Amino acid sequence: MSSSFPTAVDKGPLTLLDKLWSAHRIVGNPGGEDLLWVDLNLVHEGGTFLAFDQLEAEGRSVRTPGRTLAVTDHYLPTRRREEGLAGIDNPEIREVVRLLSENAARHRLPHVDMHDARQGIVHVIAPELGLSHPGLLIVCCDSHTATQGAFGTLALPIGQSNQLRHVLATQTLWMRKPRNFRIRIEGELAPWVGAKDVILHVISRIGIGGAVGHAIEYCGSTVRAMTMEARMTLCNMSVEAGARIGLIAPDQTTFDYLHGRPHAPAAQDWEAACASWRTLPSDPDARFDRELAIDATAIEPMVSWGTSPEDSVPIGEVVPDPARVDDPARRDRMQRALAYTGLSPGQPLAGVPIDRVFIGSCTNARIEDLRVAARVLRGRRVVVPVLVVPGSSGVRRQAQCEGLDRIFLEAGCEWGEAGCSMCGGANGDLVAPGQRCASTTNRNFEGRQGPGAITHILSPALAAASAVRGALCDVRTL
Amino acid sequence: MEPFDVLDAVAVPLAVAKIDTGMIVPARFHRQRRRPGVSDYARAFLHDLRHDAAGTPRPECALNDARYAGARILVAGADFGCGSSRESAAYAVLDYGLRALVASSFGDVFAGNCLQNGILPVVLPEATVQRLLRLLEAQPGARVRVDLPAQQVRLPDGSSHGFDIDPTRKDRLARGLDDVGVTLTHLPQIEAFEQQYLVARPWLRRYPG
Numbered sequence A: 001m002s003s004s005f006p007t008a009v010d011k012g013p014l015t016l017l018d019k020l021w022s023a024h025r026i027v028g029n030p031g032g033e034d035l036l037w038v039d040l041n042l043v044h045e046g047g048t049f050l051a052f053d054q055l056e057a058e059g060r061s062v063r064t065p066g067r068t069l070a071v072t073d074h075y076l077p078t079r080r081r082e083e084g085l086a087g088i089d090n091p092e093i094r095e096v097v098r099l100l101s102e103n104a105a106r107h108r109l110p111h112v113d114m115h116d117a118r119q120g121i122v123h124v125i126a127p128e129l130g131l132s133h134p135g136l137l138i139v140c141c142d143s144h145t146a147t148q149g150a151f152g153t154l155a156l157p158i159g160q161s162n163q164l165r166h167v168l169a170t171q172t173l174w175m176r177k178p179r180n181f182r183i184r185i186e187g188e189l190a191p192w193v194g195a196k197d198v199i200l201h202v203i204s205r206i207g208i209g210g211a212v213g214h215a216i217e218y219c220g221s222t223v224r225a226m227t228m229e230a231r232m233t234l235c236n237m238s239v240e241a242g243a244r245i246g247l248i249a250p251d252q253t254t255f256d257y258l259h260g261r262p263h264a265p266a267a268q269d270w271e272a273a274c275a276s277w278r279t280l281p282s283d284p285d286a287r288f289d290r291e292l293a294i295d296a297t298a299i300e301p302m303v304s305w306g307t308s309p310e311d312s313v314p315i316g317e318v319v320p321d322p323a324r325v326d327d328p329a330r331r332d333r334m335q336r337a338l339a340y341t342g343l344s345p346g347q348p349l350a351g352v353p354i355d356r357v358f359i360g361s362c363t364n365a366r367i368e369d370l371r372v373a374a375r376v377l378r379g380r381r382v383v384v385p386v387l388v389v390p391g392s393s394g395v396r397r398q399a400q401c402e403g404l405d406r407i408f409l410e411a412g413c414e415w416g417e418a419g420c421s422m423c424g425g426a427n428g429d430l431v432a433p434g435q436r437c438a439s440t441t442n443r444n445f446e447g448r449q450g451p452g453a454i455t456h457i458l459s460p461a462l463a464a465a466s467a468v469r470g471a472l473c474d475v476r477t478l
Numbered sequence B: 001m002e003p004f005d006v007l008d009a010v011a012v013p014l015a016v017a018k019i020d021t022g023m024i025v026p027a028r029f030h031r032q033r034r035r036p037g038v039s040d041y042a043r044a045f046l047h048d049l050r051h052d053a054a055g056t057p058r059p060e061c062a063l064n065d066a067r068y069a070g071a072r073i074l075v076a077g078a079d080f081g082c083g084s085s086r087e088s089a090a091y092a093v094l095d096y097g098l099r100a101l102v103a104s105s106f107g108d109v110f111a112g113n114c115l116q117n118g119i120l121p122v123v124l125p126e127a128t129v130q131r132l133l134r135l136l137e138a139q140p141g142a143r144v145r146v147d148l149p150a151q152q153v154r155l156p157d158g159s160s161h162g163f164d165i166d167p168t169r170k171d172r173l174a175r176g177l178d179d180v181g182v183t184l185t186h187l188p189q190i191e192a193f194e195q196q197y198l199v200a201r202p203w204l205r206r207y208p209g
């Protein structure tokens, strides 16, 4: 392949990232960016109409329509879905949903629309449909695209207008290769401790900017023992540590998950695909720019107390005291966070009264997450409003088959239609100003779930326990 | 996008530092479409800085001053375009009619987005920017000349100041080549890549299907 600017890492022991990168690299430029070929481009409705408008204004078209999949998820209603567009009261939201259908139709893009049986959050359905293979490069105009890195897929977030328009027009993107960061997680997790707790622990250790400029590869016995669902939760929040890419080497767990899914390789190709995927894991002597070792046995169920995912501590601890922090910038940020969340230094987190609970999002709304929540809620009653929103219509059907919906409903929860819902509130599912929400989502920024809303991010197990208690609650004490 | 050569135009002063992309396009405009001749982001551009809460233009804002009418250059305080990477900020600058911005620093992503849209962000030392702001306030309607090939800015007092720009970016802007245009110059390589990539991976013949 012709290229005047080869990257330095083409030889010698390679990391998973190195292999994925070089397999998709077409050329480089003098600025150090590489032109990468895109296997699949995922588009959702939020803000992306600008890319289509721009493309049209330029008189350009989509180069390979079959390699883009449009998915409606962010703005879809949780209730009255059966009424279609007419069921969306807010005219602006209705227009955003309608525009994706219009743009998909105009550009002949396959579209998983609101009433499609496959509908759901884009990062949940791509794996579910078997689209996220090891070795592929998949882009999506969304921060949490790294979720699919759990498959050994190079899953990259791109911008919603300029960059998306570039991918649509060329099926490629320019990007500077990030550095390699390996996080090795070893040991068995304690009961009621899951992937969400692991990633919150990691982020609280390295900080929200802790992995900027790096791709994180998660490895170690804890990760190997995780299901694909748990691995996706882990990779999902890589961006909360500043990494746009999160990766896990594919293994038998990955292959077993993919086998037989609609877009997985066909039977006659399956062995060849697996053989190729087995070459992807980082070479044993590959060099990483950074390494971090985590003892999984010491990880406790985690909860956030502030306005950034790094503001997380074990549920049994108290709110940390900014006065004890030496770094003035960090101290100021903590004080500001506490002013927003209305908590005081030294206050125990367990027992903080909450106003509502949200169980959903691309972090924690896969079938396993719902099973854990249902296990806690079975035979119990919730004392605050609880909204349970499955990550996909497929997850929703599966949960109904298993009777989980009945458990939620009998406990007093609301059982919504699949989508992003209250994670970011784009569809109007907002937490009211000043209300405190225990949420299985990935971001607790100021106003993330609505203006003035306070978010505590935690696992589905803790969210369910907190719903029963009406306060942040350690599931092990319920 | 339109090539950039030499721009000799009225410059409008905005002596405010740290104007972030959220001020350039307030969040409530984010669900607005952008279609040439139908709707654009001109109205959204610095809307809340140009208007009060009732929507009345603020007379003290130079952007509302008729003497600066037709300005194609904006001179601003440091860190113009900092904050979130909203690409609509660059659209708003362009739709408002501006082709060049002058400040002592710019938000990184914003500056990149400007170049994608044929807008030249010119970085000058803070002292020079302050001098230029005072000149423009003293002589409303004065012209500034931005010469991309020579990498020079001429102030209304006749003084000339050089500025730096990455040679690749300069070349693209001068040729009116946006990122897609640049990439499409590699089309033969892209097509060759696709072919060998798919031949080597027969299980992707029908992907995504």
Ligand code: SF4
Residues within 6 Å of the ligand: A074, A121, A123, A142, A144, A361, A362, A363, A419, A420, A423, A424, A441, A442
């Ligand atoms: S669930 Fe939340 S984080 Fe995930 S894609 Fe939707 S809005 Fe983004």
